[in-house]
Amino acid sequence: MNILIDYWPLFRDGFLTTIELFLLAGVAALVLGMILAMLRVSPVPVFRAAGTLYVTVVRNTPLTLVFLFFVFAYPYLKILKLSYFTAAVVALTVYTAAFICEVVRSGINTVPLGQAEAARALGLTFGQSLSQIILPQALRSVVPPLVSTLIALLKNTTIAAGFSVAEAGRIRSILSDDGENQLAGLAWVSLGFVVLVLVLTMAQRTLEKRWSVAR
Amino acid sequence: MSNVLFDTPGPRARVRHRLLAVIGTLVLAGLVGFVAWRFYDTGQFDGRKWEWIEYTYVQEQLGTAVLATLKAFALGAVLALLFGAVFAAGRLSEHKPIQAVSAFVVELFRAIPLLILMFLFYYGLPTVGVKMSAYTAVVLGLMLYNGSVLAEVFRAGIMALPRGQSEAAYALGMRKTQVMVLILLPQALRSMMPTIISQLVVLLKDTALGFLITYDELLHFAQFYGGQGQFARPFIPVAIVVAAIYIGMCLLLAWLANYLQKRERRSKKHIDLDDGGTKSNQLVLAGDAGAGGAGAAASA
Secondary structure (H helix, E strand, O other): OHHHHHOHHHHHHHHHHHHHHHHHHHHHHHHHHHHHHHHHHOOOHHHHHHHHHHHHHHHOOOHHHHHHHHHHHHHHHOOOOOOHHHHHHHHHHHHHHHHHHHHHHHHHHHOOHHHHHHHHHOOOOHHHHHHHHHHHHHHHHHHHHHHHHHHHHHHHHHHHHHHOOOOHHHHHHHHHHOOOOHHHHHHHHHHHHHHHHHHHHHHHHHHHHHHOOOO | OOOOOOOOOOHHHHHHHHHHHHHHHHHHHHHHHHHHHHHHHOOOOOHHHHHHHHOHHHHHHHHHHHHHHHHHHHHHHHHHHHHHHHHHHHHHOOOHHHHHHHHHHHHHHHHOOHHHHHHHHHHHHHHHOOOOOHHHHHHHHHHHHHHHHHHHHHHHHHHHOOHHHHHHHHHOOOOHHHHHHHHHHHHHHHHHHHHHHHHHHHHHHHHHHHHHHOOOOHHHHHHHHHOOHHHOOOHHHHHHHHHHHHHHHHHHHHHHHHHHHHHHHHOOOOOOOOOOOHHHHHHHHHOOOOOOHHHHHHHO
16 A cells, blocks of 8 residues: 555556557547548458458557567658657557457448348438448447457557556556565556456446447 | 448449549559658668578577467467366356356456566566566466456357257256266357467467566567667568568468368357357457457458
8 A cells, every 4th residue: 555655646647648548549549440441341452452451460460569660660760750659659559450440340241231222222322321320330339349449458558668658567667666565566557457447348338238239 | 242331333433443443552552662662761671681680590599589489379378278268167157156256367367457467477476575487477477368368258158059058968967067068168169269269369469578578589589689780780670570470370370260160160060159159259359459360350
């Protein structure tokens, strides 16, 4: 208990940075993932191939390697200078977007073909059938796995601690520099994550209950 | 090709698609060209940057690094499967205390980030006098985290079997253990095999976290040789090679998952699950956002 009180600012700032990383990377990954999903279901073969290539490569690469690339290798290309924090956001976004893409794509695939056919038979335009028939149904089946992906993203932010971002995973090394009890510190960090994950899981359950598809 | 979103294209749509294809190709070519130009401009294609790969010593080091990764993967996978089986059985047990304890353990280790678990073992435990090597810490972390996810996968697999299976077995006079071992487990394992292998792909990728607690594996190799001045700091070439090795290993596993799934579908012993396996796929997705490669993508 003492360690939490003595080092309260450290814990607070660490978890705030974690949440900031999570929110920034989450929003960016949602946008990029959505674009990738659109590429993957597009009627144009080139777009589909590009989307598939991206997803296959990124999903089979460890996140740590993506971090390693953006922090150590990328600067050698001399394109744009990234701070450690930005590099972490970019790495998390690039990685998570591939998973979000798959979740969204499989959500679109769960909508039965008959729904779209019926919409067109009724004379709805492409925009109407997409916004009023397909997306509302797809969204419902997408939400639970989407939140699971976001929970994974939250846990993955800890890897940034290994690459000079002062977030919750980094608390340990600062405690170690001060010669404090690392076990106690790490136990508190774990508890913090359990609480954060619990909050997200609860949100997931609520949404799932409210939006579950009756089919 | 018609799907939920699009009709089979007519003549005008085909022209539009062709136009889009041309534009898309140009944009993609532009992007790839830009990256390639940056590579060329900063000398990543110079022979000097790739020389490192010609040294026998470096090749041996690369081999050792791959072996270290595989060693952590192999032991971690075996232990995670055992852990998963034990705790899945615990959660399905009829004794309330066992059920509660197993549920607590599984949910706890699924919520703590794997890296923090590894930190706990490697940096935390020495303060209470338990010292362990980085390898042990990596393997223990992999076991606890992936084992918990696998426990949920096993449980979902057994729960998704049609109720008639166990009812018939009880009607034949089998005992609890017999029903589980002889009837439910073999069928659940067979139907869950692709999902289990997807989780093993996640486990393989997670061995890379060992890098952050100084375990000597592939990423450590990448960082060490990438920074070597005598090879002109070939960070990008090394990263490309290491990424190719990881992707190759993961795709092999994913391919195995696909192959098993196809064989399973053709097999006479195939039975349809109640929920079509979607629940377990979600579990693995939750598992680090890491259902394995192409295999799971195709089944989704």
